[in-house]
Amino acid sequence: MKLKEWLDKSLVLEETIEIGLFLLMFLTIILQVLFRFRPIAELFSYTPFWTEELSRWLYIYIVFVGAGVGLHRKEHIAIEIFVEKLPYPLRFILGLLLYGFILFCCSLFVYYGAINAAVVWNQQSHNIPIFTYGYLYIIVPVAFTLMALRTLGIMILSVMEYRTTKSEGRK
Numbered sequence: 001m002k003l004k005e006w007l008d009k010s011l012v013l014e015e016t017i018e019i020g021l022f023l024l025m026f027l028t029i030i031l032q033v034l035f036r037f038r039p040i041a042e043l044f045s046y047t048p049f050w051t052e053e054l055s056r057w058l059y060i061y062i063v064f065v066g067a068g069v070g071l072h073r074k075e076h077i078a079i080e081i082f083v084e085k086l087p088y089p090l091r092f093i094l095g096l097l098l099y100g101f102i103l104f105c106c107s108l109f110v111y112y113g114a115i116n117a118a119v120v121w122n123q124q125s126h127n128i129p130i131f132t133y134g135y136l137y138i139i140v141p142v143a144f145t146l147m148a149l150r151t152l153g154i155m156i157l158s159v160m161e162y163r164t165t166k167s168e169g170r171k
Helices: 002-034 038-044 051-073 088-119 133-137 139-168
Strands: none
Touching: 002 051, 002 139, 051 133, 051 139, 088 133, 088 139, 133 139
């Protein structure tokens, strides 16, 4: 069960990254709100123009990292009423087909996401001059690579569970 342990540990890492990104986004938005008050803006003679774009970028990162967590927990939208009525072998095959389709989609996102990130890698951000748009777009291939690895792990665990269930003669 080393694969299951690895998947669980990677889930904890992804959740920790999400929490860190969320806290950073929260602090960025708080900073943005505080500097909109006239007394604070006049005191510092500065309003941070970069906070809006940074919070948007962080939100995008949170969504893409969270998609892999949702896949692990099976929290994505699904219509299960028909699948639950199928016999176990058909449910297993349908599940493998579904994960195969997810894996195919992940590979497309990784490929075209990497191309897109390379195209905009040197394009400067308007509000955050130390960042390029490549830093924003690189999350697509990274997140979908993680999601593809998670999908492969789920498929392998599913096959192992099916074999165990079949050998014990259940369902």
